[in-house]
Amino acid sequence: MTTKTQAAPAPTWDLESVFPGGSDSKEFADFRTKVKSEVKDLEGTIDKLSDTLSDATRKEWTGFVLAMQSCVENIELILAFAGCLAAQNTDDSKAFGIRSEGYELYSQWQKIESSFEAMALKQDDAAWNKLVEQDRLKEVAYYLNELRE
Numbered sequence: 001m002t003t004k005t006q007a008a009p010a011p012t013w014d015l016e017s018v019f020p021g022g023s024d025s026k027e028f029a030d031f032r033t034k035v036k037s038e039v040k041d042l043e044g045t046i047d048k049l050s051d052t053l054s055d056a057t058r059k060e061w062t063g064f065v066l067a068m069q070s071c072v073e074n075i076e077l078i079l080a081f082a083g084c085l086a087a088q089n090t091d092d093s094k095a096f097g098i099r100s101e102g103y104e105l106y107s108q109w110q111k112i113e114s115s116f117e118a119m120a121l122k123q124d125d126a127a128w129n130k131l132v133e134q135d136r137l138k139e140v141a142y143y144l145n146e147l148r149e
Helices: 026-048 058-088 095-121 123-132 133-149
Strands: none
Touching: 026 095, 026 133, 058 095, 058 123, 058 133, 095 133, 123 133
């Protein structure tokens, strides 16, 4: 006599705890609007960012780096959440559209990152080291140094 064993159900994500309503979530739509605004703000800020990093401009540069970091984290959340929605329901065309929107935002962010990289390359080593050695930037110091190199 053979007995059949039943496979455990596949794990599921609790996406409702992140943004209730899935791809139709008002909170997710509001979040994406906020992130679009952050990208636009970064585009404007990099154009105004002082060309030279010094003691006088370090605070401005630090604020920009922190804003860049926060923005890319938010873009990654959009991409991850939309990716989970699409994986959970391959018929959710709205989720795929949102994911494309996230990739577009990431592309815009990468342009900003490229401009920042060009600026970073022009900075004096001592001024750069003072920037990346700040407590507020310790978590991203490796990234910043890699970007500059």
